[in-house]
Amino acid sequence: MTSxxxxxxxxxxxxxxxxTGTAGAADLLPPPPPLPEPPAIHVGGGFYLRxxxxxxxxxxxxxxxxxxVPADTITWPGEPGFDSSPLFGGGVxxxxxxxxxxxxxxxxxxxxxxxALDVYDTGSNSTIDGSNEYGGSxxxxxxxxxxxxxxxxxxxITPYVGAGIGASRNTIHNFTDVNTPNNGVAYGGTESKWDxxxxxxxxxxxxxxxRLTIDLAYRYTDLGDAMSGDLTDYLGGNAVYNPMHFxxxxxxxxxxxxxxxxxxxxxxxxxxxxxxxxx
Numbered sequence: 001m002t003s004x005x006x007x008x009x010x011x012x013x014x015x016x017x018x019x020t021g022t023a024g025a026a027d028l029l030p031p032p033p034p035l036p037e038p039p040a041i042h043v044g045g046g047f048y049l050r051x052x053x054x055x056x057x058x059x060x061x062x063x064x065x066x067x068x069v070p071a072d073t074i075t076w077p078g079e080p081g082f083d084s085s086p087l088f089g090g091g092v093x094x095x096x097x098x099x100x101x102x103x104x105x106x107x108x109x110x111x112x113x114x115x116a117l118d119v120y121d122t123g124s125n126s127t128i129d130g131s132n133e134y135g136g137s138x139x140x141x142x143x144x145x146x147x148x149x150x151x152x153x154x155x156x157i158t159p160y161v162g163a164g165i166g167a168s169r170n171t172i173h174n175f176t177d178v179n180t181p182n183n184g185v186a187y188g189g190t191e192s193k194w195d196x197x198x199x200x201x202x203x204x205x206x207x208x209x210x211r212l213t214i215d216l217a218y219r220y221t222d223l224g225d226a227m228s229g230d231l232t233d234y235l236g237g238n239a240v241y242n243p244m245h246f247x248x249x250x251x252x253x254x255x256x257x258x259x260x261x262x263x264x265x266x267x268x269x270x271x272x273x274x275x276x277x278x279x
Contacts, residue, residue, distance in 0.1 A: 051090040052257025058082040061248035073121040080116035109140040136175035142168045162201035170226035188228030195224025213259040223249040
């Protein structure tokens with residue numbers, strides 16, 4: 001074997017050994033780690049049903065009657081007011097995205113007892129001329145179209161704010177006016193009146209499952225006006241049509257309810273994340 005042949009043979013042997021060593025080292029490397037699961041993104045909305053119960057805390061700005069005389073001085077030893085009453089409601093809504101949803105609700109607000117006392121002075125003498133002790137009760141059917149802004153979700157809790165507008169059918173039941181100093185009694189039968197209503201909402205929802213959400217809410221509600229039936233004396237007569245008008249009825253409501261999605265949320269997966277592998 002010539003010198004040139006010996007050199008070529010040595011180079012070939014070295015190349016073969018290098019290739020064998022590289023293949024063996026590659027065979028000993030561990031497999032790459034598994035890729036992480038891609039996160040899911042909520043991209044869907046959908047219809048939902050809701051139901052709720054609650055309690056009212058109602059007030060009236062003032063009373064008015066055709067027989068009230070502007071020149072009379074009327075004082076109220078206690079503000080006219082209502083006892084608390086239960087409310088029950090339900091509705092259907094639609095979630096457009098994780099931030100915005102709307103719904104329509106129908107609600108019955110149970111009877112709240114009314115109580116008020118006034119003392120009046122006609123100015124004809126230096127003494128009080130009489131007093132009126134008012135009684136009765138009030139109930140409503142309330143219908144609202146509402147829109148809500150969901151403010152983000154933390155640990156399954158989503159706070160929100162909203163507003164609604166609609167109509168309220170306000171009913172005054174069995175209104176009475178007892179004037180003890182003057183031995184007077186007046187009575188107004190049950191009367192209903194429709195009026196514009198609006199509301200402001202604040203609350204939070206807790207997502208129990210992908211379909212069920214528990215809802216705790218506060219609502220300021222403006223119910224408009226109401227009036228009693230025509231007031232008559234104890235003999236059933238009167239000189240003029242004079243129902244008692246309840247002006248500017250408002251309520252602070254607390255409600256607990258549930259929302260049930262018809263469909264589970266729709267999700268979309270991100271494309272797989274590329275793995276990083278180094279020898």
